[in-house]
Amino acid sequence: GENVEQHPSTLSVQEGDSAVIKCTYSDSASNYFPWYKQELGKRPQLIIDIRSNVGEKKDQRIAVTLNKTAKHFSLHITETQPEDSAVYFCAATNRDDKIIFGKGTRLHILP
Amino acid sequence: DAGITQSPRHKVTETGTPVTLRCHQTENHRYMYWYRQDPGHGLRLIHYSYGVKDTDKGEVSDGYSVSRSKTEDFLLTLESATSSQTSVYFCAISESSSYEQYFGPGTRLTVT
Numbered sequence: 667g668e669n670v671e672q673h674p675s676t677l678s679v680q681e682g683d684s685a686v687i688k689c690t691y692s693d694s695a696s697n698y699f700p701w702y703k704q705e706l707g708k709r710p711q712l713i714i715d716i717r718s719n720v721g722e723k724k725d726q727r728i729a730v731t732l733n734k735t736a737k738h739f740s741l742h743i744t745e746t747q748p749e750d751s752a753v754y755f756c757a758a759t760n761r762d763d764k765i766i767f768g769k770g771t772r773l774h775i776l777p
Numbered sequence: 778d779a780g781i782t783q784s785p786r787h788k789v790t791e792t793g794t795p796v797t798l799r800c801h802q803t804e805n806h807r808y809m810y811w812y813r814q815d816p817g818h819g820l821r822l823i824h825y826s827y828g829v830k831d832t833d834k835g836e837v838s839d840g841y842s843v844s845r846s847k848t849e850d851f852l853l854t855l856e857s858a859t860s861s862q863t864s865v866y867f868c869a870i871s872e873s874s875s876y877e878q879y880f881g882p883g884t885r886l887t888v889t
Binding site for chain 2: 672698709710712715755759763765766767768769
Protein backbone atom coordinates (compact mmCIF):
# COMPACT_ATOMS: atom_id res chain seq x y z
CA GLY A 667 0.00 0.00 0.00
CA GLU A 668 0.87 3.68 -0.07
CA ASN A 669 3.66 4.67 2.28
CA VAL A 670 4.87 8.11 3.27
CA GLU A 671 8.32 8.38 4.86
CA GLN A 672 9.24 11.58 6.71
CA HIS A 673 12.71 12.71 7.85
CA PRO A 674 14.09 13.74 10.21
CA SER A 675 11.95 12.72 13.18
CA THR A 676 13.47 15.53 15.26
CA LEU A 677 15.11 18.75 14.09
CA SER A 678 16.72 21.53 16.09
CA VAL A 679 17.68 24.80 14.42
CA GLN A 680 18.90 28.14 15.69
CA GLU A 681 16.36 30.94 15.61
CA GLY A 682 16.70 32.81 12.33
CA ASP A 683 18.12 29.80 10.44
CA SER A 684 16.23 27.69 7.91
CA ALA A 685 14.59 24.31 8.50
CA VAL A 686 13.96 21.63 5.89
CA ILE A 687 11.77 18.55 6.32
CA LYS A 688 11.67 15.88 3.63
CA CYS A 689 9.06 13.28 2.67
CA THR A 690 8.94 10.50 0.12
CA TYR A 691 5.88 8.67 -1.14
CA SER A 692 5.44 5.37 -2.93
CA ASP A 693 2.28 5.72 -5.03
CA SER A 694 3.03 7.40 -8.37
CA ALA A 695 -0.70 8.25 -8.66
CA SER A 696 -0.53 10.56 -5.61
CA ASN A 697 -1.61 14.06 -6.60
CA TYR A 698 -2.13 16.09 -3.42
CA PHE A 699 0.53 16.83 -0.80
CA PRO A 700 -0.47 18.85 2.29
CA TRP A 701 1.64 19.86 5.28
CA TYR A 702 0.12 20.17 8.75
CA LYS A 703 1.50 21.83 11.86
CA GLN A 704 0.53 20.64 15.32
CA GLU A 705 1.44 22.70 18.36
CA LEU A 706 1.65 21.01 21.73
CA GLY A 707 -1.80 19.98 22.95
CA LYS A 708 -3.52 21.41 19.88
CA ARG A 709 -5.13 20.01 16.76
CA PRO A 710 -3.24 19.73 13.43
CA GLN A 711 -3.73 22.65 11.07
CA LEU A 712 -2.88 22.98 7.40
CA ILE A 713 0.00 25.35 6.69
CA ILE A 714 0.57 24.76 2.98
CA ASP A 715 -0.30 22.25 0.28
CA ILE A 716 0.76 21.50 -3.28
CA ARG A 717 -0.76 19.56 -6.15
CA SER A 718 1.04 17.36 -8.61
CA ASN A 719 0.82 19.85 -11.48
CA VAL A 720 2.96 22.37 -9.57
CA GLY A 721 6.65 22.11 -8.68
CA GLU A 722 6.89 24.75 -5.98
CA LYS A 723 4.62 26.88 -3.84
CA LYS A 724 5.50 29.64 -1.42
CA ASP A 725 3.62 31.46 1.34
CA GLN A 726 5.70 34.06 3.16
CA ARG A 727 8.39 32.14 5.10
CA ILE A 728 7.08 28.72 4.13
CA ALA A 729 7.66 26.92 0.83
CA VAL A 730 7.02 23.42 -0.46
CA THR A 731 8.80 21.77 -3.38
CA LEU A 732 7.68 18.65 -5.24
CA ASN A 733 9.75 16.31 -7.37
CA LYS A 734 7.32 13.89 -9.01
CA THR A 735 10.03 11.91 -10.78
CA ALA A 736 11.82 11.15 -7.53
CA LYS A 737 8.53 10.99 -5.57
CA HIS A 738 9.64 13.34 -2.85
CA PHE A 739 8.52 16.68 -1.50
CA SER A 740 9.99 19.03 1.06
CA LEU A 741 8.91 21.77 3.46
CA HIS A 742 11.21 24.78 3.81
CA ILE A 743 10.85 27.29 6.63
CA THR A 744 13.09 30.35 6.43
CA GLU A 745 13.99 32.85 9.17
CA THR A 746 12.66 30.51 11.84
CA GLN A 747 10.96 31.98 14.89
CA PRO A 748 10.08 30.53 18.32
CA GLU A 749 6.45 30.07 17.27
CA ASP A 750 7.61 27.67 14.54
CA SER A 751 8.36 25.09 17.27
CA ALA A 752 5.82 22.28 16.70
CA VAL A 753 5.35 18.88 15.11
CA TYR A 754 5.01 18.96 11.33
CA PHE A 755 3.28 16.23 9.31
CA CYS A 756 3.51 15.68 5.58
CA ALA A 757 0.83 13.69 3.77
CA ALA A 758 0.00 12.33 0.34
CA THR A 759 -3.13 10.99 -1.28
CA ASN A 760 -3.02 7.49 -2.70
CA ARG A 761 -4.69 6.23 -5.88
CA ASP A 762 -7.89 5.63 -3.86
CA ASP A 763 -7.86 9.29 -2.78
CA LYS A 764 -7.13 8.40 0.84
CA ILE A 765 -4.64 10.58 2.68
CA ILE A 766 -1.62 8.90 4.27
CA PHE A 767 0.36 10.89 6.83
CA GLY A 768 4.06 10.72 7.61
CA LYS A 769 5.07 10.02 11.20
CA GLY A 770 5.93 13.64 11.91
CA THR A 771 8.94 15.85 12.60
CA ARG A 772 9.37 17.59 15.93
CA LEU A 773 10.95 20.98 15.21
CA HIS A 774 12.74 22.82 18.01
CA ILE A 775 13.75 26.45 17.50
CA LEU A 776 16.71 27.23 19.73
CA PRO A 777 17.13 30.77 21.15
CA ASP B 778 -11.50 26.89 13.93
CA ALA B 779 -14.04 25.32 11.60
CA GLY B 780 -17.33 24.31 13.22
CA ILE B 781 -16.30 20.87 14.34
CA THR B 782 -16.70 19.40 17.81
CA GLN B 783 -15.95 16.06 19.40
CA SER B 784 -17.52 14.40 22.41
CA PRO B 785 -16.51 13.32 24.89
CA ARG B 786 -13.16 15.12 25.13
CA HIS B 787 -11.80 12.66 27.68
CA LYS B 788 -12.89 9.14 28.55
CA VAL B 789 -11.55 6.35 30.70
CA THR B 790 -13.11 2.95 30.15
CA GLU B 791 -12.43 -0.67 30.97
CA THR B 792 -11.29 -3.40 28.62
CA GLY B 793 -14.21 -5.14 26.93
CA THR B 794 -16.69 -2.28 27.20
CA PRO B 795 -18.23 -0.60 24.13
CA VAL B 796 -17.31 3.03 23.48
CA THR B 797 -18.79 5.54 21.03
CA LEU B 798 -17.12 8.80 20.07
CA ARG B 799 -19.07 11.51 18.32
CA CYS B 800 -17.96 14.05 15.76
CA HIS B 801 -20.29 16.91 14.91
CA GLN B 802 -19.84 19.55 12.18
CA THR B 803 -21.76 22.66 11.21
CA GLU B 804 -19.91 23.26 7.92
CA ASN B 805 -21.96 20.90 5.72
CA HIS B 806 -18.75 19.28 4.45
CA ARG B 807 -19.17 16.05 2.55
CA TYR B 808 -16.12 14.21 3.85
CA MET B 809 -15.53 13.20 7.47
CA TYR B 810 -12.61 11.22 8.89
CA TRP B 811 -11.54 9.48 12.07
CA TYR B 812 -7.83 9.28 12.94
CA ARG B 813 -5.91 8.00 15.88
CA GLN B 814 -2.66 9.63 16.99
CA ASP B 815 -0.02 7.70 18.88
CA PRO B 816 3.60 8.65 19.68
CA GLY B 817 5.89 7.56 16.87
CA HIS B 818 3.02 6.78 14.49
CA GLY B 819 1.71 10.16 13.46
CA LEU B 820 -1.90 10.29 12.31
CA ARG B 821 -3.43 7.05 11.10
CA LEU B 822 -6.75 6.91 9.28
CA ILE B 823 -9.32 4.58 10.87
CA HIS B 824 -12.43 5.13 8.72
CA TYR B 825 -13.80 7.91 6.61
CA SER B 826 -17.13 8.90 5.09
CA TYR B 827 -17.82 10.53 1.73
CA GLY B 828 -21.52 11.07 2.30
CA VAL B 829 -24.50 10.00 4.39
CA LYS B 830 -24.34 6.21 4.82
CA ASP B 831 -21.19 6.07 2.63
CA THR B 832 -18.11 4.95 4.55
CA ASP B 833 -14.83 3.20 3.83
CA LYS B 834 -11.95 1.71 5.79
CA GLY B 835 -8.63 3.33 6.47
CA GLU B 836 -5.29 1.77 7.31
CA VAL B 837 -6.13 0.78 10.92
CA SER B 838 -9.83 -0.12 10.84
CA ASP B 839 -9.76 -3.44 12.74
CA GLY B 840 -11.77 -3.22 15.98
CA TYR B 841 -13.60 -0.05 14.90
CA SER B 842 -16.89 0.64 13.18
CA VAL B 843 -18.48 3.90 12.05
CA SER B 844 -21.85 5.27 11.12
CA ARG B 845 -23.06 8.42 9.42
CA SER B 846 -26.84 8.83 9.35
CA LYS B 847 -26.74 12.62 8.99
CA THR B 848 -24.35 14.97 7.18
CA GLU B 849 -23.33 16.62 10.43
CA ASP B 850 -22.59 13.56 12.59
CA PHE B 851 -19.97 10.82 12.27
CA LEU B 852 -19.78 8.22 15.03
CA LEU B 853 -16.84 5.97 15.83
CA THR B 854 -17.58 2.82 17.85
CA LEU B 855 -15.19 0.50 19.61
CA GLU B 856 -17.34 -2.61 20.06
CA SER B 857 -15.11 -4.08 22.76
CA ALA B 858 -12.35 -1.73 23.82
CA THR B 859 -8.81 -3.05 24.25
CA SER B 860 -5.76 -1.44 25.86
CA SER B 861 -4.16 -1.07 22.40
CA GLN B 862 -6.95 1.37 21.54
CA THR B 863 -5.74 3.84 24.16
CA SER B 864 -5.00 6.87 22.02
CA VAL B 865 -5.97 10.39 21.05
CA TYR B 866 -8.73 10.33 18.45
CA PHE B 867 -9.18 13.17 15.98
CA CYS B 868 -12.11 13.78 13.71
CA ALA B 869 -11.61 15.83 10.56
CA ILE B 870 -13.82 17.26 7.83
CA SER B 871 -13.19 18.41 4.27
CA GLU B 872 -15.17 19.58 1.27
CA SER B 873 -13.59 16.95 -0.95
CA SER B 874 -11.01 14.19 -0.78
CA SER B 875 -7.99 16.20 -1.91
CA TYR B 876 -8.67 19.40 -0.04
CA GLU B 877 -7.76 20.88 3.32
CA GLN B 878 -8.90 18.88 6.29
CA TYR B 879 -10.12 20.70 9.39
CA PHE B 880 -9.51 18.80 12.60
CA GLY B 881 -11.61 18.65 15.71
CA PRO B 882 -10.13 19.23 19.19
CA GLY B 883 -9.50 15.52 19.80
CA THR B 884 -10.70 12.91 22.31
CA ARG B 885 -8.26 11.32 24.73
CA LEU B 886 -9.38 7.73 25.34
CA THR B 887 -7.79 5.53 27.98
CA VAL B 888 -8.67 1.84 28.15
CA THR B 889 -7.63 0.24 31.44
